[in-house]
Amino acid sequence: MSDTILEVNGLQTSFYTHLGEVQAVRGLSFKMKKGDILGIVGESGSGKSVSALSLMKLIDFPGRIKAGSIVFDKKDITNYSNTKMSDMRGNDMAMIFQDPMTSLNPVFSIKSQMVEVIRRHRKVNRRDALKVAVEMLHLVGIPEPEKRIHAYPHQFSGGMRQRVMIATALSCNPKLLIADEPTTALDVTIQAQIIDIMKHVSKELHTSIILITHDLGVIAELCSRIIVMYGGMAMEKGNIDDIFYRPSHPYTRGLLQSLPRMDSHAKDRLIPIKGSPPDLMKPPSGCPFSPRCPHAMNICREEAAPTFKVGEGHTSVCWLLHKDAPAVEGYAKGEVADAE
Amino acid sequence: MQNDQVLLQVENLKKYFRMDNSFSNKHRQDLTAVDDVSFVIKRGETFGLVGESGCGKSTIGRTIVRLYEPTGGRIIFDGDDITTMSQKDLHPYRKRIQMIFQDPYASLNTRMTVAEIIGEGMLTHKLSNNSERLERVHYLLNTVGLKKEHANRYPHEFSGGQRQRIGIARSLAVEPELIICDEPISALDVSIQAQVVNMLEDLQDKMGLTYLFIAHDLSMVKHISDRIGVMYLGKLMEVCDSNELYENPLNPYTKALLSSIPVPDPRANRTSKRIVLQGDVKSPINPPPSCRFNPRCPMCQQICREQTPELLEVRPNHFVACHFVK
Numbered sequence: 001m002s003d004t005i006l007e008v009n010g011l012q013t014s015f016y017t018h019l020g021e022v023q024a025v026r027g028l029s030f031k032m033k034k035g036d037i038l039g040i041v042g043e044s045g046s047g048k049s050v051s052a053l054s055l056m057k058l059i060d061f062p063g064r065i066k067a068g069s070i071v072f073d074k075k076d077i078t079n080y081s082n083t084k085m086s087d088m089r090g091n092d093m094a095m096i097f098q099d100p101m102t103s104l105n106p107v108f109s110i111k112s113q114m115v116e117v118i119r120r121h122r123k124v125n126r127r128d129a130l131k132v133a134v135e136m137l138h139l140v141g142i143p144e145p146e147k148r149i150h151a152y153p154h155q156f157s158g159g160m161r162q163r164v165m166i167a168t169a170l171s172c173n174p175k176l177l178i179a180d181e182p183t184t185a186l187d188v189t190i191q192a193q194i195i196d197i198m199k200h201v202s203k204e205l206h207t208s209i210i211l212i213t214h215d216l217g218v219i220a221e222l223c224s225r226i227i228v229m230y231g232g233m234a235m236e237k238g239n240i241d242d243i244f245y246r247p248s249h250p251y252t253r254g255l256l257q258s259l260p261r262m263d264s265h266a267k268d269r270l271i272p273i274k275g276s277p278p279d280l281m282k283p284p285s286g287c288p289f290s291p292r293c294p295h296a297m298n299i300c301r302e303e304a305a306p307t308f309k310v311g312e313g314h315t316s317v318c319w320l321l322h323k324d325a326p327a328v329e330g331y332a333k334g335e336v337a338d339a340e
Numbered sequence: 341m342q343n344d345q346v347l348l349q350v351e352n353l354k355k356y357f358r359m360d361n362s363f364s365n366k367h368r369q370d371l372t373a374v375d376d377v378s379f380v381i382k383r384g385e386t387f388g389l390v391g392e393s394g395c396g397k398s399t400i401g402r403t404i405v406r407l408y409e410p411t412g413g414r415i416i417f418d419g420d421d422i423t424t425m426s427q428k429d430l431h432p433y434r435k436r437i438q439m440i441f442q443d444p445y446a447s448l449n450t451r452m453t454v455a456e457i458i459g460e461g462m463l464t465h466k467l468s469n470n471s472e473r474l475e476r477v478h479y480l481l482n483t484v485g486l487k488k489e490h491a492n493r494y495p496h497e498f499s500g501g502q503r504q505r506i507g508i509a510r511s512l513a514v515e516p517e518l519i520i521c522d523e524p525i526s527a528l529d530v531s532i533q534a535q536v537v538n539m540l541e542d543l544q545d546k547m548g549l550t551y552l553f554i555a556h557d558l559s560m561v562k563h564i565s566d567r568i569g570v571m572y573l574g575k576l577m578e579v580c581d582s583n584e585l586y587e588n589p590l591n592p593y594t595k596a597l598l599s600s601i602p603v604p605d606p607r608a609n610r611t612s613k614r615i616v617l618q619g620d621v622k623s624p625i626n627p628p629p630s631c632r633f634n635p636r637c638p639m640c641q642q643i644c645r646e647q648t649p650e651l652l653e654v655r656p657n658h659f660v661a662c663h664f665v666k
Binding site: 043044159160188189190191193196215221240241244245254259271273274276277 | 392499529530531537562563596599603606607609614620621636
């Protein structure tokens with residue numbers, strides 16, 4: 001498949017602490033098409049950020065990628081050395097982080113930080129690099145970029161800093177942009193601006209984007225493909241309509257039901273998911289969601305479920321979809337799918 | 341449950357923070373965190389305050405409990421003016437107004453056990469003797485969905501959602517009438533938020549509590565509140581019924597705020613048109629008389645830059661501050 005930009009197989013990342021092994025990601029596999037916007041949703045501790053860092057191979061001691069392979073743009077980067085990765089980071093794949101306040105260096109001007117990135121990856125002189133930087137700032141909607149580029153991060157507001165981050169990340173025209181909670185620290189009206197910019201970028205530059213967030217609203221606005229993560233595992237994968245209108249995993253359903261709806265008139269009660277997320281130091285055996293699942297069966301606590309195919313490009317990891325499982329309303333039976 | 345008795349009345353409340361950036365008084369500047377804000381909260385209702393960061397919503401909450409001294413205006417609680425009351429006179433009112441804070445990691449003393457944390461208020465207000473107190477702590481833990489074995493543990497042994505429950509139990513311990521909830525759920529995971537919100541609603545039904553619910557998450561505020569006040573840079577822009585606010589927002593800022601909330605419904609997103617505001621929130625330091633929203637407002641005219649619009653009742657129980665909504 002030539003249009004696949006990223007293929008991840010059985011990724012496992014653990015952190016080895018004094019107290020034991022924290023299994024942050026426990027076997028994540030997915031394929032991503034060029035130009036797609038892939039959303040990874042999950043709560044804190046679900047392994048979504050560690051997955052992203054693993055893709056960039058930014059996992060540092062005491063963490064380690066334990067198993068799995070990462071194939072990016074037809075190159076298997078699983079065993080790439082740090083030097084080789086440095087050439088790729090920022091050039092082929094770039095990342096923006098949650099907190100725009102701390103991810104820019106406060107003692108360098110925006111200009112020197114952006115020019116540094118461009119000159120690291122491209123053979124251009126300072127003047128041309130500056131030109132590119134100004135262009136990028138213009139693209140993300142910073143007014144008067146020629147003047148503002150000389151400013152320091154503290155002179156920018158949170159939304160402006162996040163734009164600078166996006167501009168810097170895009171300045172070498174990467175094939176893949178990983179955005180880890182890019183709007184979480186921002187106000188809603190600013191968030192709307194950033195969402196617009198990301199849409200624009202994906203359309204204009206055809207950059208593939210992985211968007212990591214806990215906000216299903218942001219996912220609904222931006223993404224075409226979604227992976228729902230819980231307890232370090234992918235619970236459900238599907239297109240945007242599959243996940244929002246035909247969720248086939250109890251966790252996805254629970255998540256959607258626990259949100260208040262703006263258009264509901266009556267004071268409906270929210271339907272929460274009982275309990276709290278698992279401790280990844282000693283994850284529950286079987287399905288990580290089984291202690292909180294309303295439909296949990298004996299097998300759920302004993303053995304992790306296989307991946308069931310629910311529809312075209314829609315898979316779910318849940319025993320309820322097994323042909324011998326008791327019928328629960330809304331959960332159609334699926335076939336065991338080959339590992340993706 | 342709900343009657344029209346006013347529990348809390350806030351009149352022209354002002355809170356300015358002095359910015360000392362120079363030794364001389366000439367350069368003194370004021371940050372107008374809350375500027376001339378008035379609203380009432382009726383007994384048994386939930387009043388929501390929403391706005392972006394820096395709009396002064398938390399400052400209002402803290403000023404009402406006199407954690408900050410108000411710069412001007414009046415705070416009238418159950419008929420009594422508590423604006424300038426001495427700390428000694430204020431003591432009985434502290435029992436009647438309680439607060440739940442945003443960060444469940446910072447708002448519990450790490451060196452106290454859960455029983456000590458919850459019981460401290462009862463001790464201060466001399467509400468019970470030692471044995472009664474422990475019994476009540478157990479009862480309260482049960483009320484907020486924790487177990488009585490938890491009483492002897494320390495805060496670090498709990499998750500964020502559980503800590504927030506401890507904070508709620510602490511505020512309930514002195515049987516308050518008004519609870520100021522300052523972003524009580526924004527630090528919690530999505531699946532836990534609904535648990536806490538449902539619990540707050542149950543407690544209100546059971547104990548007849550009144551809430552001032554401060555948050556930036558408009559969909560959650562809409563869910564829990566009877567009436568909502570929308571703030572922008574220290575000013576109230578619109579106050580009305582929560583359903584009315586959603587269905588018929590009149591202030592341009594409220595409209596933009598509502599439309600910029602990403603809805604977890606892809607089909608609705610495809611059809612609806614979003615208003616994306618340009619620019620950022622401007623500085624609240626020494627603002628000139630003007631509508632605070634004018635640099636970002638799509639409807640802005642000359643008058644918006646020169647005069648501050650007043651909060652007027654344009655429809656029954658629907659207050660709006662805008663020159664063009666009359």
